[in-house]
Amino acid sequence: MITLQINGDSGFDAEVVVKPRHFLLFERATGIKFSDFEDGVSMETLYRLAHLVMQMLHHKETPVKLEEFEQTFDVLPVGDEEPPGPTPAAP
Template identity: 80%
Template sequence: MITLHITGDSGFDAEVVVKPRHFLLFERATGVKFSDFEAGVSMATLYQLAHLVMKIQHAADTPAKLVEFEETFDVLPVGEEEPPGPTPAAP
């Protein structure tokens, strides 16, 4: 799944995990498919997803309207670390 680092002007700072059920709700609400995320999506789409997940997981900290969320929060995807490659054989 996707992990988002979300910070807000109010001091909110957390990593939020987007779970399969969140993608399902997001897909139904917007028509943007999960597979579109692998190809890359716009920041506007990423903020829409973050807003939906924040309203579910941190309702008290999240503005009801997307435009207010966009004006007061920063959203960045957290990159996954590459798995270590095979260790070269000793000479």
């Protein structure tokens, strides 16, 4: 799934895991499919997803309106980058 690093002006700071049920609800609410995330999505889409998940998992810390969420929270995907391999030996 996708992990998002979410930081709020109020001090909220957490990695939030977007699970299949969250994507299902997001697809139903927006029409944006999970498969669209493979090719990359806009920050607007990422914030819409983060807002939905935050309302489900951290309701008390999350503004009801998306616009307020956008103005008070930073959202970044946490990459699953491969760790760098060993440096090749010089010839």
